[in-house]
Amino acid sequence: MKQIYMDNNATTRVKPEVLDAMLPFFKEQFGNPSSVHWAGRMVSGAVEKARQQVADLINCSPAEVVFLSCGSEGDNYAIKGTADALKEKGNHIITTAVEHPAVLETCEHLEKNGYDVTYLKVDRDGMLDLQALEDAITDKTILLSVMWANNETGNLFPIEEIGKIAKKYKVRFHTDAVQAVGKIPVDVQACNVDMAVISGHKIGAPKGVGAMYIRRGTRLTRFMHGGHQERNRRAGTHNVAGIVGLGVACELAKKNLESEYEYVRKLRDKLEKGILETVPDVKLNGHPNPDLRLPNTLNVSFNYIEGESLLLYFDMKGIAASSGSACTSGSLEPSHVMGAMCVDVVLAHSSTRFSLGADNTEEDIDYVLQELPPIVQRLREMSPLYNRDDETPLTCDECRVIRRV
């Protein structure tokens, strides 16, 4: 059976060049880069080379790059580290209602410990009101945390403009750039970002490695205590092979950024157009202007059917995608991102994300466009909501809004 992978926002295949570069570090180059002897010296250069590769991709100094275990660690470190380091200055954090759980849950944790958090709402297209963001800033605000790109919709937030606001009010600015890096240009200096988080496995490096940009001079309370690695900013023996892989993945991303953007975007646009034209009762989730979304992401709701069923039927045809339904989110509620966008609850349960990669081909798109309509129709024929006379209950009022500004 065909295997068509369209879940690259969840994770990516390790690129062959990345794996090749990593392999020696499981064999002869096994040393601990903190050691002074030959085995340590053999690998310390590799870690520093990777640091440079990461820095080159996001336009910062290598001394501002810290290696970590994953994106969630970076978000935890940035938020908790700031909350503690700046607690004398204030206790207010501003973020958005559509962040990754690594940010949301961390903020919710801080709320239980005396911090105030503002969760900015988004509109129906999933976009922020920058005036509301500016208005939310008080003299107690110590951190602004806004993701660069949304993992579910692919929406891009105006990071450069938010950076200007952060600068104007002298508020520290953290961005979860996990979905943006490698897909679109990310320049932390141009956008006045103080901290940005990167995850290896989203860009063709393995799972278990990430990096964080911490602008020089940013005071941050340590998250991981222990050894003196990473200039005392992150204890723990370096995951040398993973770090080398991340470095190579960043170098490849920089080299191929423009061509892959064009290529993947063309495929995504074809898939989007094909679905919207051939399947009735489909809603696009995210900003209708494709320039304001990641080039690889398409999120659509197939009305009247539930996401997990759809994914399982896709899976039987070898198509891997993801859904914002409650059954796939591991909670009792559908996606908080759909909720924040006031997407009708049935549509939220039927939201389906296709996240493409450079490995996808035009044939893949044709195959999905051929297999998808009958699957949707079959599930609709099974659904008591399809061709229903009475209105389906529960609309926008039910949506989960975490808190008003």
Next chain:
Amino acid sequence: MYTDKVMDHFSNPRNVGEIDNADGVGEVGNASCGDIMKIFLKVEDNIIKDVKFKTFGCGAAIATSSMVTEMAIGKTIDEALILTNEAVAEALDGLPPAKMHCSNLAADALHEAIKDYKEQHS
């Protein structure tokens, strides 16, 4: 995640559809939770002659709906009333723990349909 039996009933659901002039119709669940099951009954001489279902929901919701229709056909009203959600799940060789609560409503839908039948024919 799902047993072979669940996947069988999910990929080839039995008795999907509606019954025109059904003797009883029952619906449970709500869109908010992501599961709605509707059951249609044909009853003759107190025996369930035919059952059809329509379900909005996950793999477990569709599989339990399909299974309950198979289990109910041929039973008397009273026998069908003692069918439990647990028995349906068991007949499918079990459901993942997370699904036991939200998606296992098929017997409830059947009971609602029987209740509707009784109200119409009392």
